[in-house]
Amino acid sequence: MAxxxxxxxxxxxxxxxxxxxxxxxxxxxxxxxxxxxxxGVIGSVIGVWFIKVLHITMMEGIIGxxxxxxxxxxxxxxxxxxxxxxxxxxxxxxxxxxxK
Numbered sequence: 001m002a003x004x005x006x007x008x009x010x011x012x013x014x015x016x017x018x019x020x021x022x023x024x025x026x027x028x029x030x031x032x033x034x035x036x037x038x039x040g041v042i043g044s045v046i047g048v049w050f051i052k053v054l055h056i057t058m059m060e061g062i063i064g065x066x067x068x069x070x071x072x073x074x075x076x077x078x079x080x081x082x083x084x085x086x087x088x089x090x091x092x093x094x095x096x097x098x099x100k
Contacts, residue, residue: 015040018066022073026081039073047072 016033019040023031031039047068051058058064 011041012037014066014069015044018043018069018073022070022077025070025074026077028077039076040069043071043073043076044069045072046076050075 015038016036017040019031019036019038022039022043023029023036044065047070050072051068058068
């Protein structure tokens with residue numbers, strides 16, 4: 001019988017916590033449990049990539065991983081916010097031109 005892989009469950013929990021913390025830092029309410037997991041996991045990948053590209057030395061262990069994931073999630077949420085703002089602005093501009 002195959003053993004249960006606890007790392008998947010721990011990564012999901014870790015992603016949810018990091019996604020929630022990042023959204024609260026940026027002043028949001030979070031995206032629900034599944035949304036926070038997605039934001040945290042994507043943020044963790046972005047954070048690791050960003051640190052490697054910039055050649056930043058980060059702490060080892062869970063604390064370094066946590067900081068990296070939260071910073072990556074903040075970058076990801078900031079990007080989502082900019083895209084939402086631009087789309088909202090584009091939609092508002094289209095409505096204004098139609099009514100004139």
